[in-house]
Amino acid sequence: MNGPTQTWRIAGTGAVTSLGTGTAVTFDALCAGRGGPVPLRAFDTSRMRTRHAFEIPGPPREPADRLCQAVAEALGQAGLPADLTDVPVLVGSGLRGLRAAERRWAERGRLDVADLSFGRALRDRFGAVDTHTFGGACSASLYALALAADLLAAGDADTVVAAGVDTITASMYGLLDRAQPQSPREVRPFDRARSGQLLGEGAAAVVLRRGGPARAVLRSVALHCDARHVTAPDVDGLVGTQTRAHEQAGIKASDVDLVHAQGTGSLVNDRAEALALARVFGTGGESPLIISVEAMTGHTSGCSGLLATVIATECLRTGRVPPAVGLSDPIDEATGLRFATGGPVGGHAPVTAQIDAFGFGGVNAVAILGKAL
Amino acid sequence: MTCPSTTVLVAGTGVAIPGVPQGAGLLAAVRPPHPPLPWPPSGRDTRFKDRATRIALVAAEAALAEAGLLKDGSLTVPGTTVGTVVSSNLGNLDTVCRSADAAVRAGPAGLRVVDLPTACSNVVASSVAIRFGLNAVNLTLCNGATSGLDAVGWAVRALRSGRARRMVVVGVEPADPVPLHMVADQARAPGDRLLDGAAALVLETAQAAAGRGRPNSVTVTAYARRRDPAAAVRAVGAGKEAGLWLPPGHRADDGRPPHICAVCDMARTLPPASGALGVLQCVAAAAWLSVTPPPGTPPTALAVSGGAPEDDAAAAVLLSALSSMPRPGLPGPPRPHCEEAPPER
Numbered sequence: 258m259n260g261p262t263q264t265w266r267i268a269g270t271g272a273v274t275s276l277g278t279g280t281a282v283t284f285d286a287l288c289a290g291r292g293g294p295v296p297l298r299a300f301d302t303s304r305m306r307t308r309h310a311f312e313i314p315g316p317p318r319e320p321a322d323r324l325c326q327a328v329a330e331a332l333g334q335a336g337l338p339a340d341l342t343d344v345p346v347l348v349g350s351g352l353r354g355l356r357a358a359e360r361r362w363a364e365r366g367r368l369d370v371a372d373l374s375f376g377r378a379l380r381d382r383f384g385a386v387d388t389h390t391f392g393g394a395c396s397a398s399l400y401a402l403a404l405a406a407d408l409l410a411a412g413d414a415d416t417v418v419a420a421g422v423d424t425i426t427a428s429m430y431g432l433l434d435r436a437q438p439q440s441p442r443e444v445r446p447f448d449r450a451r452s453g454q455l456l457g458e459g460a461a462a463v464v465l466r467r468g469g470p471a472r473a474v475l476r477s478v479a480l481h482c483d484a485r486h487v488t489a490p491d492v493d494g495l496v497g498t499q500t501r502a503h504e505q506a507g508i509k510a511s512d513v514d515l516v517h518a519q520g521t522g523s524l525v526n527d528r529a530e531a532l533a534l535a536r537v538f539g540t541g542g543e544s545p546l547i548i549s550v551e552a553m554t555g556h557t558s559g560c561s562g563l564l565a566t567v568i569a570t571e572c573l574r575t576g577r578v579p580p581a582v583g584l585s586d587p588i589d590e591a592t593g594l595r596f597a598t599g600g601p602v603g604g605h606a607p608v609t610a611q612i613d614a615f616g617f618g619g620v621n622a623v624a625i626l627g628k629a630l
Numbered sequence: 631m632t633c634p635s636t637t638v639l640v641a642g643t644g645v646a647i648p649g650v651p652q653g654a655g656l657l658a659a660v661r662p663p664h665p666p667l668p669w670p671p672s673g674r675d676t677r678f679k680d681r682a683t684r685i686a687l688v689a690a691e692a693a694l695a696e697a698g699l700l701k702d703g704s705l706t707v708p709g710t711t712v713g714t715v716v717s718s719n720l721g722n723l724d725t726v727c728r729s730a731d732a733a734v735r736a737g738p739a740g741l742r743v744v745d746l747p748t749a750c751s752n753v754v755a756s757s758v759a760i761r762f763g764l765n766a767v768n769l770t771l772c773n774g775a776t777s778g779l780d781a782v783g784w785a786v787r788a789l790r791s792g793r794a795r796r797m798v799v800v801g802v803e804p805a806d807p808v809p810l811h812m813v814a815d816q817a818r819a820p821g822d823r824l825l826d827g828a829a830a831l832v833l834e835t836a837q838a839a840a841g842r843g844r845p846n847s848v849t850v851t852a853y854a855r856r857r858d859p860a861a862a863v864r865a866v867g868a869g870k871e872a873g874l875w876l877p878p879g880h881r882a883d884d885g886r887p888p889h890i891c892a893v894c895d896m897a898r899t900l901p902p903a904s905g906a907l908g909v910l911q912c913v914a915a916a917a918w919l920s921v922t923p924p925p926g927t928p929p930t931a932l933a934v935s936g937g938a939p940e941d942d943a944a945a946a947v948l949l950s951a952l953s954s955m956p957r958p959g960l961p962g963p964p965r966p967h968c969e970e971a972p973p974e975r
Contacts (some may be wrong), residue, residue: 300730304737351750353772355726361812362727363734368812369940370719370904374774376942386857386943389780392718392751392772400769404784407791410632428726429749431733435741480793482768484709484759487747558750617747618756620768 264627265409266471268416269337269464270567271330273323274554275311275457279330283554284571287579290599292553294443294455299356300427306440307433310425311457311555319357321378323460324348324422328383331418334472335464341385346418347405348375348390349397351559351616356424375422385418392559394616395519397421398461399562399624403478405465420462421563429558430456438524444556445583446520446549447527447591454521457555461564471629473570476609477505483619489525490615495533502611502623510537513545513625514607515572517565519615520549521556522583530615531590540593546607548572548597552583562614562622569610573628576606636790637836640848640949642699643913644692646670646685646802647827647900652692656829656914657894669826670804675761678744681804682721683757685828690758690800693830698844699796705763711838713766713794716755717781717801719774719905720813720824722748724806754802766794771905775879776855776936776945777801778908783853783947785833795838801909802828805901815902825903829910847952848919850912851930855945859885859937862946872932872948874918876911879903880938885946891927894918908935912947919951929953 272279276286286292294309299317302308313323328346332339354373361368371377374390393400398421405419434440437453445451465475479502483494503510516538519530538544550568557564572578580599587596612624643653648669650656670684679687694700699707725748732740747753752770759768767788771781778801785797803809805826814823839846854865859878863869863885871889878884879897894914896907903910915931923929929951937944 301734304735305733306738351752353751355723355751358723358812359727359730362808363731365811368723370813371774371940371942373719374772374777374942376774380942387855388773388942389771389784389855390773392770394750394752394756397752400767404769404787407632407787407793411634411787411790413634413787426726426749427730427733428745431738431741432729432743432746432749434733435738436743436746480767482714482756482759482765484756484763484765487753487756487760616752617750618752618759618768620752620756 263410264474264476265406266466266469267463267473267475267570268466268469268471269331269334270472270570271327271462272564272567273313273326273460275313276554278326280567280571284568287550287553288577290580290582294555299425305431305434309442310455313458320422320424321375324375324420325378325382327460327462328418328420331462331464337464339383341383341418344385344416344418345387345408345414346379346385347401349393349401349421349559350390350423351394351397352423352426352429353390353392356426359427394618394620395558396562396614396616396620396622397559399478399614399622400480402563402566402624403480403622406475406478409465409467415467417465418462419465419563421560422460423558423560424458425456443583444522444552446522446551447531447587448584449586449588451522451527454523454556457557459554459557459560459564461560461567463566473573473629474627476625476627477502478622478624479505481621485619488617490529491619492529492532494619494621495529495615496536498621498623499537502625506625508609512609513611515610516545516547517569517610517612518547518549519613520551522551528588528590531588531594534594542593544594546578546595546597548578549581550579562612565612566624569612569626573607573610573626632791634790638786638789638833638850639836639839639846640831640916641834641839641844641846642693642697642832643916644689644696644830645913646688653913654917656910657917679757680722680725680748680753681806682718682802683754685804686716686754686758686800686802687761689828689830690798693832694762694798697832709763709765711766711795712764713768713788713797714755714759714764715769715781715785715797715799717771717777717905717909718754718803719772719777720803720809721754722751724808727808758798758800764798775941776943777905779933779935779945779947780855782850782908782912786850786853789833789835796832796834799831799833799909800828801906803904803906822901825901825906828906829913831909831912848916849950849952851948851950853947855943857943859934859944862934862944863887866946866948868932868948871928872930873923873928874915874931876915876931876933878934878937879907884937885934908933912949915949919949
């Protein structure tokens with residue numbers, strides 16, 4: 258029986274983003290404040306108002322390939338062979354293989370249903386068969402991390418790979434273009450001048466283990482569903498999920514040193530998240546340091562929660578944090594919250610980090626990570 | 631708090647397939663030639679919803695009602711105790727592909743804002759949660775041929791890890807134009823190419839069921855996802871025998887234990903069900919197990935999905951009847967609907 262303060266080892270991490278391939282490359286670029294949107298190449302945007310996105314550079318590849326890259330890196334960091342025959346692999350993705358389906362439909366071709374999920378790619382590359390594609394919202398991969406921890410807690414596994422991957426579909430891109438009041442050319446989370454979110458491609462993976470060396474430890478992941486609205490977040494739900502994550506980790510809000518916010522740069526979501534952060538942590542300048550990276554990576558949809566986990570792991574490990582690029586004039590709701598300005602953290606290095614991932618349908622997840630001792 | 635030994639009971643089931651009656655009807659699945667119209671039903675609050683969501687809501691409501699968890703359309707237990715798992719591979723394919731076409735050809739003028747949530751794969755699960763106020767864990771499995779059984783497996787895990795006390799599990803696939811063109815077997819008769827329906831289960835911890843005086847008798851015992859059907863069946867501990875055998879869609883003997891008493895092969899009675907199959911199998915299994923079997927029949931039902939050459943793996947779920955508990959007063963399935971097993975080889 259596991260007590261509420263049971264922790265799990267993050268033994269390895271992997272990431273592929275528009276900033277480059279690998280955890281270190283991505284984290285160094287983030288800390289340097291690099292990265293920004295460029296004109297989208299994957300499909301024709303000439304009829305749309307929005308033209309920019311954060312695609313992974315180089316020749317286009319399927320999201321399954323990016324996923325396998327991230328998983329391979331995480332296994333390498335953990336000192337494990339690229340053999341997942343007996344290891345569960347949990348993948349969260351908002352848009353899974355749907356871009357391939359869109360391309361097939363454009364030519365009125367046939368679709369292999371197996372191409373919509375990631376099981377076949379993971380079996381071919383790593384021999385994995387206990388594989389699960391969760392088609393969630395933007396919190397999908399943090400949900401996958403939570404369920405990975407549950408497998409360890411239940412004694413069903415000693416090692417689990419949790420991953421997130423997302424591509425940019427023409428449907429999601431076009432519908433956001435239709436729904437957002439403006440057509441952003443840059444992402445400015447929590448800034449008064451923000452004009453909306455821009456999608457990004459990405460993959461992230463962590464190896465979660467019961468024992469052994471750790472780059473950081475996972476203390477809890479709280480899951481909640483607002484059950485209020487199909488797209489808009491609910492502030493009470495965002496507050497409640499954070500509070501529950503603290504309870505499950507056996508900590509108080511004041512123990513949190515660092516928050517990796519969702520921070521999509523969208524008008525409604527940023528306001529709701531800032532209000533929720535202010536309610537949980539206070540606005541008297543005592544809030545933890547808040548980082549948000551989507552000005553540099555774009556909104557990587559269902560991958561974003563696990564990408565944030567990889568980034569927070571690096572923050573805890575190195576004591577460095579990425580600057581809140583794009584934020585110069587915070588919205589009223591964010592007044593009194595402390596945002597990262599980059600460079601080493603003043604005072605003591607962060608020990609406890611919180612990760613927020615809030616998705617369509619009010620599907621919320623909040624994780625608590627601790628520095629590996 | 632995680633408790634791996636938690637007993638998980640089937641509290642209610644629902645079926646939303648034109649012409650197929652609730653629960654036990656799945657064992658035979660005799661469909662009338664013409665489905666009732668209109669299908670799927672559409673109301674004021676669902677007229678902008680995608681087809682999969684509208685069908686899923688019908689099945690979920692039936693299952694929640696049978697579980698005694700709805701009164702006047704509202705939940706009778708706190709929403710924080712109820713989670714959701716939906717399995718669907720093709721659910722939002724139609725909206726996604728048509729919107730992609732329109733976005734590229736016509737830009738925003740060709741798109742509807744109400745389709746935005748459907749661009750994301752979790753639209754059915756969040757819509758079910760919103761309709762019934764389900765605040766606990768909200769999952770969507772898009773996991774290929776095994777997806778429905780995987781959804782049942784994750785519901786059991788969510789209950790054992792204490793993330794919910796009740797889980798609504800829905801398997802749904804819509805016969806929308808895009809999947810009918812891109813995925814369905816064109817060699818089959820029209821109307822038989824792709825399931826246009828859903829099944830739902832409400833699973834509940836034995837403790838929560840006892841707390842509201844619902845001593846249900848069917849339990850989900852084990853779940854596993856493995857390389858092939860035989861390995862999955864061994865992993866759920868059913869390598870030797872099962873009362874009811876619910877084979878994977880493509881080959882009725884793939885993974886079959888040597889000793890079985892009855893067969894329910896949905897590939898012979900329903901159109902291809904993709905991500906809904908596993909939930910349909912478990913609903914049929916629960917109906918079969920809710921009737922006292924003849925002496926000598928193992929009180930177990932074994933469902934297997936996947937394992938075809940094009941699938942990445944196979945999954946199995948084992949359900950059992952608890953003999954020590956009183957049987958609920960559900961109408962039993964007419965046993966002759968069960969196809970008798972072929973003789974052992």
